[in-house]
Amino acid sequence: MSRAYPNIGGPISLVNQNGEQVTEETYKGHPTLIYFGFTYCPDVCPMTLVTVKRAYDRLPEGVSPPQTLLISIDPERDTPEQLAQYVSTAAFPDNLQGLTGTPEEVRAAADAFLADYSRIEQPGSESEYSMDHTSLLYLMDEDWQLKTFFTHEDTDETIATCLTELLEQ
Numbered sequence: 001m002s003r004a005y006p007n008i009g010g011p012i013s014l015v016n017q018n019g020e021q022v023t024e025e026t027y028k029g030h031p032t033l034i035y036f037g038f039t040y041c042p043d044v045c046p047m048t049l050v051t052v053k054r055a056y057d058r059l060p061e062g063v064s065p066p067q068t069l070l071i072s073i074d075p076e077r078d079t080p081e082q083l084a085q086y087v088s089t090a091a092f093p094d095n096l097q098g099l100t101g102t103p104e105e106v107r108a109a110a111d112a113f114l115a116d117y118s119r120i121e122q123p124g125s126e127s128e129y130s131m132d133h134t135s136l137l138y139l140m141d142e143d144w145q146l147k148t149f150f151t152h153e154d155t156d157e158t159i160a161t162c163l164t165e166l167l168e169q
């Protein structure tokens, strides 16, 4: 079930919701589940994070959930302060961290994961614009190598089963 994708996944240099500088080295030593999204997303991002939380709730005893990262592809609005509030949402994983950075840092991180995003203007709407973005969950191993990925359409049951197989000691 474990697959290797040597071209997907690479270095990141961002700040977390507490304003602390982080890189891939920050997370090595523990599996990490990464999602690129944004806090103003009305549907797919929050639903995906809820699904991840439900998947973690299904993990058997002895299988620890991976560290969970939301990397914002909307750094203009997703400041560390905005992310701090968002990641504390009760329906999201307890260990969720929100990462952001300069537009260049965010683009470099997304490029490393072959993730794409673009701004969609919505003149007249309250939020002015939305973001179109790749919606995948990347499971990185303790060496920051891609182990597998999930789509936002995978169920919490599917994700839990796969995580259990891959992370069980």
Ligand code: NI
Pocket (backbone or CB within 6 Å): 037, 038, 041, 042, 043, 044, 045, 046, 133
């Ligand atoms: Ni979204």
